[in-house]
Amino acid sequence: MNTLLTELWPYFLIVLVGYLPNEVWRLFGLVLARGLNEDSQVVVWSRAVATAILAGVIAKLVLFSTGALATIPLSVRVIAAVFAFLVFLGARRSVFAGVLAGEVALLAGGFLFAH
């Protein structure tokens, strides 16, 4: 009985402290979105807020990296990100070309300058 509980505990935690606190925002959104159309001002504003949050996440992942990415110097990460964006713009907004360029720059810089 106790071993079964011990084995099931991590799965129970997925629901309790993973699924529920995560899902609640999606459900709030669904409830609030009732009766709104695509052009309503709340939707336009929400889209701008979601975009800004996403941009904040992007900047934090590059500037304040954790784990293996943190072993590559900050300057290399920033230069690789700027380079990726320039290639993206130059390649008629190809996400694939941009991501590829960023990865090549990061790995080359990391290989030369890793701590």
Next chain:
Amino acid sequence: MPAMSAPVDFSSSTAAFFSGAKAAVTSVFMLVLAGTYIGIGALTHDFGLSSWWLAISTVLVWAAPAQVILITTVTTGAALFEIALAVTLSAVRFFPMVVALMPMLRGPTTRLRELLLPTHFTAVSMWVESLRLLPGIEHQWRIPFCNGVSAGYMATATVFGFVGFYLAAGLPPLLAGGLLFLTPMSFLMSTARNARMMIDKLGLVLGLLIGPLLTILDVNLDLMWTGLAGGTLAYLVHRIREATT
């Protein structure tokens, strides 16, 4: 460019679903999710959780940042309240995403329960691709199409979680760092590609600037404030420009 030609029509919901799934697995996010979930799979292995635990958390939580928080806290004896708080803060972004997405999916006869699945599926990858592709899809097929896109992404993430779990020990740090770099790069450029209107471009630029600034200033709930400040500022500039033209 789908928005410029006539909307795509389908013969059935099933056809729309599989067309969405096909769009998902041929998009750049496929590579991104594969890379991200290989990284998360390796992390799961390092923290002594099982590969099935990861698969179930992918299906139920369906948010890479929240899953990373879970993996790194549930085995280290952190207080449950603390874990739940960290997860819920990382998930605030879903609220405006769902609000912006639902009006694109909903038609005059749509019932609430049909929207429950797309609501659960809402995540960055699916949201960015849905906003790009849905305007080119006939309105009545948008929900199955969107579910197809999402199912394609979720299946990709689940499979590559297993791959990463079993690759775990093998990757040298530089390559592991390269995998982690996939996520911000693809998010940055796919968001930039979607930002055709000035308000979206401004929201992106402001978020990139305000996010790190609030982190340096050590502000609590920094991402929430980044969104509210950056998004609202972009919205106000948009309103002022509309009023003057």
